[in-house]
Amino acid sequence: MNEIATKLNEIIKNDNSNVYELLTDIGKNMYFPRGILFQGAEAKRKADKFNATIGIAIEEDNPMHFKQVYKYFNNLTPKEIFNYAPASGKENLRHLWYKKMIVDNPNLKGKQVSLPIVTNAITHGLSISADLFVNEGDTVLIPDKLWGNYNLIFGVRRKANIIHYPTFKGNGFNIDGLKNAIKNNENQEKMIIIFNFPNNPSGYAITEEEGKKLVSMINKFTDQGKKFVIINDDAYFGLYYEPEILKESLFSYFANLNERILAIKLDGVTKEEFLWGFRTGFFTLGSKGLTEKSYDALQQKIMGIIRGTISNCSMPSQSIVEKLISSDDYRKEQQEKFETLHNRYTEVKNTLKNSKYKEIWEPYPFNSGYFMCLKLKNINAEELRKKLLDNYGVGIIATSDSEIRIAFSCLSKDSIQDVFETIYKCAKEIK
Amino acid sequence: MNEIATKLNEIIKNDNSNVYELLTDIGKNMYFPRGILFQGAEAKRKADKFNATIGIAIEEDNPMHFKQVYKYFNNLTPKEIFNYAPASGKENLRHLWYKKMIVDNPNLKGKQVSLPIVTNAITHGLSISADLFVNEGDTVLIPDKLWGNYNLIFGVRRKANIIHYPTFKGNGFNIDGLKNAIKNNENQEKMIIIFNFPNNPSGYAITEEEGKKLVSMINKFTDQGKKFVIINDDAYFGLYYEPEILKESLFSYFANLNERILAIKLDGVTKEEFLWGFRTGFFTLGSKGLTEKSYDALQQKIMGIIRGTISNCSMPSQSIVEKLISSDDYRKEQQEKFETLHNRYTEVKNTLKNSKYKEIWEPYPFNSGYFMCLKLKNINAEELRKKLLDNYGVGIIATSDSEIRIAFSCLSKDSIQDVFETIYKCAKEIK
Numbered sequence: 132m133n134e135i136a137t138k139l140n141e142i143i144k145n146d147n148s149n150v151y152e153l154l155t156d157i158g159k160n161m162y163f164p165r166g167i168l169f170q171g172a173e174a175k176r177k178a179d180k181f182n183a184t185i186g187i188a189i190e191e192d193n194p195m196h197f198k199q200v201y202k203y204f205n206n207l208t209p210k211e212i213f214n215y216a217p218a219s220g221k222e223n224l225r226h227l228w229y230k231k232m233i234v235d236n237p238n239l240k241g242k243q244v245s246l247p248i249v250t251n252a253i254t255h256g257l258s259i260s261a262d263l264f265v266n267e268g269d270t271v272l273i274p275d276k277l278w279g280n281y282n283l284i285f286g287v288r289r290k291a292n293i294i295h296y297p298t299f300k301g302n303g304f305n306i307d308g309l310k311n312a313i314k315n316n317e318n319q320e321k322m323i324i325i326f327n328f329p330n331n332p333s334g335y336a337i338t339e340e341e342g343k344k345l346v347s348m349i350n351k352f353t354d355q356g357k358k359f360v361i362i363n364d365d366a367y368f369g370l371y372y373e374p375e376i377l378k379e380s381l382f383s384y385f386a387n388l389n390e391r392i393l394a395i396k397l398d399g400v401t402k403e404e405f406l407w408g409f410r411t412g413f414f415t416l417g418s419k420g421l422t423e424k425s426y427d428a429l430q431q432k433i434m435g436i437i438r439g440t441i442s443n444c445s446m447p448s449q450s451i452v453e454k455l456i457s458s459d460d461y462r463k464e465q466q467e468k469f470e471t472l473h474n475r476y477t478e479v480k481n482t483l484k485n486s487k488y489k490e491i492w493e494p495y496p497f498n499s500g501y502f503m504c505l506k507l508k509n510i511n512a513e514e515l516r517k518k519l520l521d522n523y524g525v526g527i528i529a530t531s532d533s534e535i536r537i538a539f540s541c542l543s544k545d546s547i548q549d550v551f552e553t554i555y556k557c558a559k560e561i562k
Numbered sequence: 563m564n565e566i567a568t569k570l571n572e573i574i575k576n577d578n579s580n581v582y583e584l585l586t587d588i589g590k591n592m593y594f595p596r597g598i599l600f601q602g603a604e605a606k607r608k609a610d611k612f613n614a615t616i617g618i619a620i621e622e623d624n625p626m627h628f629k630q631v632y633k634y635f636n637n638l639t640p641k642e643i644f645n646y647a648p649a650s651g652k653e654n655l656r657h658l659w660y661k662k663m664i665v666d667n668p669n670l671k672g673k674q675v676s677l678p679i680v681t682n683a684i685t686h687g688l689s690i691s692a693d694l695f696v697n698e699g700d701t702v703l704i705p706d707k708l709w710g711n712y713n714l715i716f717g718v719r720r721k722a723n724i725i726h727y728p729t730f731k732g733n734g735f736n737i738d739g740l741k742n743a744i745k746n747n748e749n750q751e752k753m754i755i756i757f758n759f760p761n762n763p764s765g766y767a768i769t770e771e772e773g774k775k776l777v778s779m780i781n782k783f784t785d786q787g788k789k790f791v792i793i794n795d796d797a798y799f800g801l802y803y804e805p806e807i808l809k810e811s812l813f814s815y816f817a818n819l820n821e822r823i824l825a826i827k828l829d830g831v832t833k834e835e836f837l838w839g840f841r842t843g844f845f846t847l848g849s850k851g852l853t854e855k856s857y858d859a860l861q862q863k864i865m866g867i868i869r870g871t872i873s874n875c876s877m878p879s880q881s882i883v884e885k886l887i888s889s890d891d892y893r894k895e896q897q898e899k900f901e902t903l904h905n906r907y908t909e910v911k912n913t914l915k916n917s918k919y920k921e922i923w924e925p926y927p928f929n930s931g932y933f934m935c936l937k938l939k940n941i942n943a944e945e946l947r948k949k950l951l952d953n954y955g956v957g958i959i960a961t962s963d964s965e966i967r968i969a970f971s972c973l974s975k976d977s978i979q980d981v982f983e984t985i986y987k988c989a990k991e992i993k
Contacts, residue, residue: 133718160718166710167959167967170947174957181981182957185972186762186932187838188903195836195902197895203882205636215838251682251841254873262719279597283870287564287591288693331617405626407618407646408877410682410841439714442685445876446839451634464628471626472619501617516601526605526613528598536598541616550612 136162139428147420149358149391150429153321158263163218163431163438187214204447211450216443218434220249220413224453228398228413231456235369238383244417245426247398248433251444252412253366254280255437256397259414261289262436264323264360264393271323272312274298274305276333276495276504276530278364281325291323298330302496304337306344313352323360324349326381329367329500332528332536336367336499342377346384353391361385361394366402367500370469372476376498386417393418400452402501405468409448472501475539478547479503488551491558501540507533510558519557525550567593570859578851580789580822581860584752589694594649594862594869618645635878642881647874649865651680651844655884659829659844662887666800669814675848676857678829679864682875683843684797685711686868687828690845692720693867695754695791695824702754703743705729705736707764707926707935707961709795712756722754729761733927735768737775744783754791755780757812760798760931763959763967767798767930773808777815784822792816792825797833798931801900803907807929817848824849831883833932836899840879903932906970909978910934919982922989932971938964941989950988956981 139162144151151159167186174184188195194213204212219225228247233240250256257280265271267290273281276298285291294316296308313322328336337345349359363382371378385394399412414433416426437443455461483494491510497503507515512529519525528536535554542550570593575582582590598617605615619626625644635643650656659678664670681687688711696702698721704712707729716722725747727739744753759767768776780790794813802809816825830843845864847857868874886892914925922941928934938946943960950956959967966985973981 157719162718164710164714167961170959171957174951177951178955178957180955181973181977181984183968183970183973183981184957184959185969188836188899188932188971189973190902194838195899197836197886197892197899199886199889199891199895200835200837200882203636203638203885205634207634213837213839251872254869255871258871279595280869280873283595283866287593287866288588288870404631405619405628406631406644407625408644410872410874410876435714435718438685438711439719440686440689440871441682441841442711443841445841445879447878448876451631454634455628455630458630460630461628464630468619468626468628471621501619520605520608524609524611526602526609526615528601528615530598537614538616539614540619542612542614542620546612550614553612 132160133162136160139431142428143425146422146425147390147418150393150418153264153358153360153393155264155266158432161432161435163434207450212447214446216446216449218438218443221449221453224449227453227456236379236383238379242387244386245415245430247413247415248430249444249449250412250414251410251441252401253364253397253399256412256414257284259433259436260362260395261285265289265291268292269321269323270294270316270319273325276330278331299496304341306348310348320356321358325362325364327364329370332502332504332530333495334497334500334503336371336376338375339377350389353389358391361392363396365396365398368403370472371499372473373498387419390419410445411448411452472540475544478544479539482548482551488555491555502536502538504534504536510561514561515558523553523557525553563591564593567591570862573859574856577853577856578821578849581824581849584695584789584791584824586695586697589863592863592866594865638881643878645877647877647880649869649874652880652884655880658884658887667810667814669810673818675817676846676861678844678846679861680875681843681845682841682872683832684795684828684830687843687845688715690864690867691793691826692716696720696722699723700752700754701725701747701750704756707761709762730927735772737779741779751787752789756793756795758795760801763933763935763961764926765928765931765934767802767807769806770808781820784820789822792823794827796827796829799834801903802930803904804929818850821850841876842879842883903971906975909975910970913979913982919986922986933967933969935965935967941992945992946989954984954988956984
């Protein structure tokens with residue numbers, strides 16, 4: 132093992148040996164090399180005459196660049212566009228995101244967690260989590276309403292043992308289903324749990340009450356010797372349309388709860404700030420007993436993974452997000468967009484009140500996010516999808532043989548009634 | 563194994579079973595899911611009335627976005643900035659890059675290779691290569707002058723057996739050194755070879771003559787049952803300052819040479835177009851016997867890896883690179899920047915003619931790229947580096963105990979003589 136990796140492991144072990152034991156082989160072996168980047172950082176501070184360490188081309192104190200590129204930007208300096216960002220992301224952006232996180236998640240205040248590390252959006256955060264904490268054969272618990280990419284990230288790439296449990300029980304989240312899934316895998320000391328609220332594809336976010344029950348249920352299992360990695364995929368954070376919803380990430384509650392629980396929070400500007408093409412996200416972690424030294428050690432391992440897969444993330448995206456979230460109008464614009472989506476959500480809810488639809492479908496619980504799902508009654512979802520496309524020019528997603536997903540995020544409020552009416556009409560023809 | 567993966571494997575096996583056998587476990591198991599993305603693509607073509615499949619938010623036929631973000635861009639539509647790019651990259655950009663590749667590498671013309679797939683720059687291309695073709699324990703041959711990140715990508719992450727050979731023999735590339743390294747690992751049927759010309763850190767690119775010898779030397783080993791994956795890290799492509807240099811990628815020669823050789827070409831706009839922070843690169847592959855069907859199958863596996871690690875690459879970066887390389891001024895601006903760097907190179911060469919320097923160092927061969935290296939004579943490189951920083955404010959990189967790297971790419975022509983004089987003076991003080 133590389134000696135830097137050994138030192139990082141010692142630091143983590145000293146604070147919380149459970150967290151060390153949760154690391155994969157890659158996680159244990161990983162480190163951030165002290166070579167060129169380290170010497171370059173030293174030169175940046177001290178080389179006041181000539182700095183011949185930099186792996187870019189410089190012209191007149193700016194990164195060399197084409198006019199044919201710079202002309203596509205406004206109000207950004209060449210350095211904010213063309214330079215490399217650090218492997219862990221722009222320092223100021225990381226602090227800004229941390230502050231935003233505390234504002235949006237008041238229960239995080241005073242808890243000791245890492246500074247957010249910049250990722251190439253949430254998928255990258257998930258794959259870093261998988262590299263660090265999911266060894267071949269490790270159990271990963273995911274509800275049966277899930278983003279399909281979890282299978283590629285945790286299953287195909289990391290060969291995890293993925294176990295699904297039914298997402299809903301009645302009109303709420305199936306806490307007992309998760310509890311049983313944990314119980315039924317008695318021989319697994321280590322378990323990885325993925326939470327994704329608001330959920331893709333169902334558009335369900337847990338209530339405050341459900342949140343409390345979930346946290347306490349999982350915490351109890353640690354007495355029986357279980358260790359957990361709790362990954363919070365907070366892609367749709369903030370898009371909550373009902374008052375009873377838990378309006379902060381479960382990360383707030385798990386972050387410093389128990390030495391046998393490591394919590395990860397994955398954020399993305401992708402859905403939250405409507406910047407799908409930007410590829411900017413954040414990876415934050417916390418566990419009881421970890422001090423700043425351990426967070427730094429874990430950060431170095433994460434930086435090693437980032438460097439060894441994509442080196443670093445987009446500089447123009449980071450510079451712009453930095454400016455966005457420190458701008459005066461940020462919250463105002465965010466609120467405007469929220470209201471637009473909220474209105475669409477309300478229109479879907481109102482449309483679905485029509486009792487004739489009960490013959491054809493039952494909506495799954497939904498209260499948040501971009502999507503909602505319908506459970507079809509004796510109608511094949513794929514058949515419906517094809518017929519809708521071919522005969523009506525209406526596109527929906529078949530998420531299983533009997534379920535369809537409707538993205539109200541991409542429908543104007545005016546069109547929503549029409550969409551559901553068309554689905555109804557087409558389904559009646561099939562039935 | 564997933565049934566889509568099985569089908570992809572059959573297609574590849576039918577064309578060239580060697581390529582199938584070169585795949586790793588991940589490579590064999592990998593596929594691109596047919597789920598939401600597939601249905602979404604169908605809806606994009608057919609849903610002319612309402613499309614409720616899209617996982618973004620839409621407002622007035624454009625991706626929803628903040629004014630506080632759009633104001634940082636010029637001459638780009640919201641779709642060119644905010645939309646997701648496909649997992650394989652923007653289609654038009656891929657065709658443009660292919661055309662550029664053929665112009666820059668005339669020997670590629672008429673050869674059957676994949677369309678370039680967009681990556682998050684070259685590191686990502688390397689890590690995709692590693693996921694697809696480097697299993698634990700596989701032998702990877704890398705010269706001893708190397709970019710340190712290869713160790714993280716192939717060693718720490720993929721647990722490859724990395725073997726180094728001396729980069730230089732006399733004033734040229736050590737073809738015999740590589741030949742011996744291949745010979746000495748007789749029991750390894752499969753070998754991965756990484757070529758990086760112009761080389762980081764040495765700034766050496768092979769000559770036409772060396773290129774011919776290299777290709778024929780490696781090709782001969784296939785008669786003895788060897789199979790090769792040849793990864794061409796073409797990060798510094800085009801920055802050639804001497805007439806005898808081979809001015810195209812070795813990929814041109816390996817791409818369709820032999821059924822037992824799979825060649826990969828990794829490009830990045832990072833160094834080549836001076837867009838370090840953009841994170842845009844290209845992954846192209848070729849082998850004898852592969853038809854379009856196999857290239858499509860391999861592309862689906864690569865798309866699966868991309869989707870399972872970062873989902874997709876920056877949209878604004880891709881849109882801007884697309885516009886850049888199709889602009890009239892692209893080649894003109896590229897030539898201007900090339901000349902600036904060429905002048906710095908010439909200044910380094912002229913400076914080093916001073917015979918007094920022979921007492922202190924011997925330069926390694928260099929003729930291209932951003933960097934050059936000095937072999938120090940009985941002076942500790944780290945001691946020199948520290949003293950130079952602390953006493954002279956000059957930053958250099960110590961690449962080993964007795965070697966330093968100087969990045970002339972980031973020095974103005976005027977400062978170059980001064981930099982070497984200062985290093986000389988400081989080294990004399992130590993000696």
